[in-house]
Amino acid sequence: MAALNSEQTIGECLKSIFEIDYPQDLLEVIVMDGGSRDATVKIAEKYPAKVVSAPLNAPAAYNYAMKTITNEVVGFIDADAKVEKEWLSKLVGHLSDPQVAGASGSIETWNVENAWARCIGYDLKNRYARIGKYVGRVATMNLLLKKSIIEAAGGFDEKLPSQYDTDLGFRISAMGYKIAYEPSAKCYHFNRSTVRAYFRQQLQYGKNTLKLYFKHAGLARGDEITDFAMNVQPILILAVVVFAILGTFEVLRLLWYVAGALLLVMFVYYLFSAVRVAVKFKDKTAMRLLVLYFVRSFAWFAGAVITSVRYIAGDRR
Numbered sequence: 001m002a003a004l005n006s007e008q009t010i011g012e013c014l015k016s017i018f019e020i021d022y023p024q025d026l027l028e029v030i031v032m033d034g035g036s037r038d039a040t041v042k043i044a045e046k047y048p049a050k051v052v053s054a055p056l057n058a059p060a061a062y063n064y065a066m067k068t069i070t071n072e073v074v075g076f077i078d079a080d081a082k083v084e085k086e087w088l089s090k091l092v093g094h095l096s097d098p099q100v101a102g103a104s105g106s107i108e109t110w111n112v113e114n115a116w117a118r119c120i121g122y123d124l125k126n127r128y129a130r131i132g133k134y135v136g137r138v139a140t141m142n143l144l145l146k147k148s149i150i151e152a153a154g155g156f157d158e159k160l161p162s163q164y165d166t167d168l169g170f171r172i173s174a175m176g177y178k179i180a181y182e183p184s185a186k187c188y189h190f191n192r193s194t195v196r197a198y199f200r201q202q203l204q205y206g207k208n209t210l211k212l213y214f215k216h217a218g219l220a221r222g223d224e225i226t227d228f229a230m231n232v233q234p235i236l237i238l239a240v241v242v243f244a245i246l247g248t249f250e251v252l253r254l255l256w257y258v259a260g261a262l263l264l265v266m267f268v269y270y271l272f273s274a275v276r277v278a279v280k281f282k283d284k285t286a287m288r289l290l291v292l293y294f295v296r297s298f299a300w301f302a303g304a305v306i307t308s309v310r311y312i313a314g315d316r317r
Contacts, residue, residue, distance in 0.1 A: 002058040003079035004034040007043055009110075009190050014047040016082035021089055028071060031079075032061035040079075059156035059164040062140075066147065066155065074147050076140040080190040082110065083142060087185045091144050094180035101177035102145035104138040105185030117191035119288045120198065122281050124189075130224045134178040137169020137223070142187035149177060157215075163208040170216050195295055202296045206234065206303020233293075234301040236262055241301075270294065 003010055010031075017029055029049035033041050034056055044051045056064060066074065073095060077083060087105055094103040106128060109121030131138075143165070150156075153171040156164045169179065192198040213220045222228035240259045247256035270293040278286035 001030065001077055001079050002032045002034065002061040003036065003040050003044070005036045005038050006040045006079035007036070007038040009080040009082075010040055011043045011046075013077065013079055013082050014044060014049060016084075017077065018047060019085055020083065020087060021085045022092075026071075028069070030065045030069075032056065032065055034058075034061060057158065057161045058140075059160060060158040063155045063158065066150065069147060072147055074145050074150065076143045076145070077187070078141045078189070080110075081141050082188050084186040084188075087142070087187065088144075090182050090185040091180075094182060095144065095146065097180075099177060100134075100180050101149040101172045102143055103180040103182055103185075104135070104143045105187050106181075106183040107139075107141065108186055108188045110188040110190040111193060114191075114193040115285045115288060116195065116198065116292075117193045118283070119286050119292060120191040121189070122277050122283070122286050123289060123292065124191075126277055126280065127225050127227075128183075130227075131181045132224075133181060135169075135181050135224055136173040136179070137166045138179055138181065138225070140165040141189060142185075143179075145172075145179075149175070160208050160211060162204050163212045166219065167212055167215065170219060195291065198292060199295050199299050202299035203303045203306075206300035207307045208303075209300060210304040210307045233266065233297040234304060236266055237297050237301040266294070266297070 001010075001013070006013075014029070014031075017027075018024070029047070031044045031049050031051045033044070033051060033053045035053065041051060041053060052065070054061065054064060062076070073092065075088070083105070091103040091105060094100055107121070107124050109118055111117045112121065149172060150168070153168060153175060155168075157167050158164075160167055172179070192201055220228075220231055222231050240262050243255040243259035243262070246252045247254070247259065267290075270290050273293065274287050274289040277289055278284055
């Protein structure tokens with residue numbers, strides 16, 4: 001578990017791990033704290049887990065912990081997630097197949113009482129519903145992987161503070177392995193509860209998604225979780241911005257209308273998508289997704305711009 005300033009959730013997270021329906025003597029729980037300034041470490045130390053404090057990002061923390069792990073199976077759970085008692089027992093059986101590199105469960109919303117968090121959860125559940133029995137990559141939010149295959153794939157890319165799980169999954173799939181998806185194994189994630197927090201999260205994704213696509217161009221075509229339509233949306237935002245700027249010149253004033261038309265198309269698409277989700281989950285508050293879709297697209301666009309500017313300036317981190 002990689003943690004950073006996770007005092008709000010890490011207690012319930014660890015509690016759920018130590019209450020799972022699985023022999024405790026077969027488990028080793030490691031908490032990698034990246035330098036929390038709150039009570040994260042103090043809370044973690046109340047549980048029978050090994051707590052390591054090191055100023056590392058998540059992928060670097062995972063690589064660091066891997067050096068001390070002797071078990072063949074490595075489990076990953078985010079510090080802002082908790083799992084049901086049967087989570088591990090439902091997943092571990094899938095690993096008997098030599099072609100299966102790992103297994104993951106479905107994602108439910110932990111803080112369902114918050115409307116924004118609930119809507120983010122609806123979006124995730126809707127995307128995960130496209131996954132079949134197997135998937136090429138999945139988030140380390142709740143995931144089991146065979147240690148030998150992680151090592152064979154080269155471990156986690158420490159230059160990707162986010163999207164490192166997508167990158168590793170892509171490399172594992174390229175080796176001919178697959179990850180089993182078990183929807184009955186429930187993980188509960190504490191989703192962002194404000195639009196501002198969601199924007200900041202998605203901004204980080206945007207910064208690293210561009211790096212990811214430079215590394216694996218094929219991923220830009222999309223997959224079950226992040227499809228091609230989602231990847232195109234930040235490009236449409238770019239087009240709107242460019243056309244709006246060019247339209248300031250009188251000879252190109254027509255481009256303002258083109259920019260407006262693109263925004264209208266995006267609005268209609270987002271409206272249709274939000275309505276469909278609201279109907280599917282029978283919750284009218286899901287219409288807030290209309291806002292979240294725009295926020296996500298703009299955040300991904302802004303993140304890509306920041307990464308591009310840094311790259312041009314010579315920052316290759």
